[in-house]
Amino acid sequence: MNIIFDTDVGTDVDDAFALAYLLKNPEANVKAITTVMGNTEIRAKIARKLERMLQTNTPIILGKSGPEEAVKKYWLGFEHLALTEEELQEPIERLPFPKYDEDSILVCIGTLTNIAWQLENSPSIKNVKRIYIMGSSLEDHNLKADQEAAKKVLAAPWTVYQITKQVAKKICFTREELEEFKSSRLGRFLYESAIRWLDYSGKQNSAMYDVLTVSAALGEKYVKFKQESERFVSYDVDPKLKDRILEVIKS
Numbered sequence: 001m002n003i004i005f006d007t008d009v010g011t012d013v014d015d016a017f018a019l020a021y022l023l024k025n026p027e028a029n030v031k032a033i034t035t036v037m038g039n040t041e042i043r044a045k046i047a048r049k050l051e052r053m054l055q056t057n058t059p060i061i062l063g064k065s066g067p068e069e070a071v072k073k074y075w076l077g078f079e080h081l082a083l084t085e086e087e088l089q090e091p092i093e094r095l096p097f098p099k100y101d102e103d104s105i106l107v108c109i110g111t112l113t114n115i116a117w118q119l120e121n122s123p124s125i126k127n128v129k130r131i132y133i134m135g136s137s138l139e140d141h142n143l144k145a146d147q148e149a150a151k152k153v154l155a156a157p158w159t160v161y162q163i164t165k166q167v168a169k170k171i172c173f174t175r176e177e178l179e180e181f182k183s184s185r186l187g188r189f190l191y192e193s194a195i196r197w198l199d200y201s202g203k204q205n206s207a208m209y210d211v212l213t214v215s216a217a218l219g220e221k222y223v224k225f226k227q228e229s230e231r232f233v234s235y236d237v238d239p240k241l242k243d244r245i246l247e248v249i250k251s
C-alpha cells in the first residue's frame with residue numbers, strides 16, 4: 001500500500017491530526033504528501049514540522065493554490081502561527097508531483113484541485129485504483145471550494161470512498177478532552193493548533209473529519225461504508241476510533 005496524502009493542513013486542525021495518525025502507523029508506506037489550497041508553501045512547512053517531530057522523511061510537494069475566489073474565502077490568515085519565524089523562513093524544495101503505481105492509494109482531505117490537475121497533466125495518476133475523499137456532496141467544503149476539480153475527480157474511473165460530514169462529526173474532541181494530548185511534543189503542538197482553530201472558528205469541539213479518511217484508507221474497520229451506485233459512502237463510525245486516535249498520537 002503506497003499512500004499519497006493530499007492535504008490543506010494548517011487551517012482546520014484535523015489535517016494535522018490525520019497526518020500524525022498516518023505517519024505513526026508502521027504499516028503505512030507514505031509515498032508523498034502534497035499540499036493544496038491557498039499558500040501551499042506554508043502548509044508544506046507545517047507538514048515538514050510534523051515530519052520532523054515524528055522523524056519521518058516523506059517527500060512534501062507544494063501543490064496548487066486553487067481558484068482565487070475560494071482562496072480569498074478560505075485562506076484564513078492565521079495558518080503561519082503554527083510555525084516559528086525560523087521555520088517560516090527556511091526554504092523548502094520544489095518537487096514534482098509523485099509518480100503513481102497500481103498500489104497507490106490517494107487520501108484527499110483538502111480541495112480536489114491537485115488531483116484534477118494531475119488527471120490532466122500527470123498521466124501516472126491514472127494507475128490509482130482507490131481514492132478516499134473527505135466530503136460526499138458538492139456542498140461539502142473540500143468539494144465546494146473547487147467544484148470543477150471535484151467533478152473531474154469524481155468522474156475518473158477509480159473506486160471512490162467518501163466520508164460524509166455527518167459521520168465524521170461523530171468523532172470529536174472538546175477543549176477539555178484535547179488537554180489529554182499535551183503530554184508529548186507532538187501532542188502539545190496538536191493541542192495548541194487545535195485551540196487556535198477553535199478560538200478562530202468559535203467552535204467548542206474539534207471534529208476529526210480527516211482522521212476518519214485516513215483510518216478508512218489504512219483498511220481499519222472503524223468507518224462503515226455502503227455502496228451507492230459507483231461509489232462507497234460512509235454511513236457510520238465506531239466510537240472506539242476516538243480512543244484509538246488518543247492512543248496513537250500519545251504513543
Ligand SMILES: [Ca+2]
Pocket residue numbers: 007008009012014015109110210
Ligand atoms: Ca482538510
